[in-house]
Amino acid sequence: MTTPANVTPEIDAVRVQYLQLLKRILTRTDFPTSHSLVHLRPWRLAPRHLVFSMMQRYLLSRGYYLVVKRNDALRAKGDDWPSDAETMAGMARLDSLQSCVETVIADGVPGDFIETGVWRGGASIFMRGVLSAYGVTDRTVWVADSFEGLPAPDVEKYSADAGARFHKDKQLAVSLDDVKSNFARYQLLDDQVRFLVGWFKDTLPIAPIETLAVMRLDGDMYESTIDALGALYDKLSPGGFVIVDDYSIASCREAVDEFRLSRSITEPLETIDRNAVLWRLSS
Numbered sequence: 001m002t003t004p005a006n007v008t009p010e011i012d013a014v015r016v017q018y019l020q021l022l023k024r025i026l027t028r029t030d031f032p033t034s035h036s037l038v039h040l041r042p043w044r045l046a047p048r049h050l051v052f053s054m055m056q057r058y059l060l061s062r063g064y065y066l067v068v069k070r071n072d073a074l075r076a077k078g079d080d081w082p083s084d085a086e087t088m089a090g091m092a093r094l095d096s097l098q099s100c101v102e103t104v105i106a107d108g109v110p111g112d113f114i115e116t117g118v119w120r121g122g123a124s125i126f127m128r129g130v131l132s133a134y135g136v137t138d139r140t141v142w143v144a145d146s147f148e149g150l151p152a153p154d155v156e157k158y159s160a161d162a163g164a165r166f167h168k169d170k171q172l173a174v175s176l177d178d179v180k181s182n183f184a185r186y187q188l189l190d191d192q193v194r195f196l197v198g199w200f201k202d203t204l205p206i207a208p209i210e211t212l213a214v215m216r217l218d219g220d221m222y223e224s225t226i227d228a229l230g231a232l233y234d235k236l237s238p239g240g241f242v243i244v245d246d247y248s249i250a251s252c253r254e255a256v257d258e259f260r261l262s263r264s265i266t267e268p269l270e271t272i273d274r275n276a277v278l279w280r281l282s283s
């Protein structure tokens, strides 16, 4: 980023520090009191996990979570489900998100930002924080989620989602009120944040979004990924970014690869970390 003429080095340093602090808090990086949720591993559901998952569901229905002492290395990489952080992503993915947002602001790439699949909202909160740090008032952060977890797989339509069990995991269902409270906790809930509530297949095709500069997809499944790409990709400005958080999940990867092939997208995929990738639409 180049520094605008009216921004002193001191203001710039405070902005860098604010965004660094925001990322560290949203991810709970270096928070030793934070734990990791014990969760179903739907892609690895072996018989020995069944007893455990029944026990977990029983506890969840009574408002208890199982947590384990967290592994700092996993948290740093965004490879666990944190007990209290507002995002599952680790620092590498938020660093990359910051770089995408700063780049489109610096290059004047027109459009809003969207996250499809927000969970507790942390990555979207961070995008709103970057806008705030740069005093950008003419872009919106769109926050798209069912706010009730993932859909049951529609295997007739999307065979790649066969066996997906994410919909069983109530820890992935975070209510709209909770996500709004999370934005408010960081004093980042205002009219530059708009919520698209419901299944992507219903909300995204009719969303009143004109243009996008950054789209961050984090819906885990084939259906959730292809619905987002199909409804939103044509709204992406040249120079804009597509970020796919779940490229390490086979069904998500299949959706991305098929979409890129069907649309003859040749911009290279860049690796963010072992889970996530991005590409930038040519200008």
Ligand SMILES: C[S@@+](CC[C@H](N)C(=O)[O-])C[C@H]1O[C@@H](n2cnc3c(N)ncnc32)[C@H](O)[C@@H]1O
Pocket (backbone or CB within 6 Å): 086, 087, 088, 089, 115, 116, 117, 118, 119, 120, 121, 122, 123, 144, 145, 146, 147, 148, 149, 150, 151, 172, 173, 174, 198, 199, 200, 201, 218, 219, 220, 221, 223, 224, 227
């Ligand atoms: C892995 S979590 C997202 C993690 C989040 N981006 C973060 O930074 O921590 C997946 C989210 O996607 C939502 N989701 C997945 N598929 C969806 C769909 N088809 N329609 C609506 N919401 C969906 C779920 O409700 C859940 O909140």
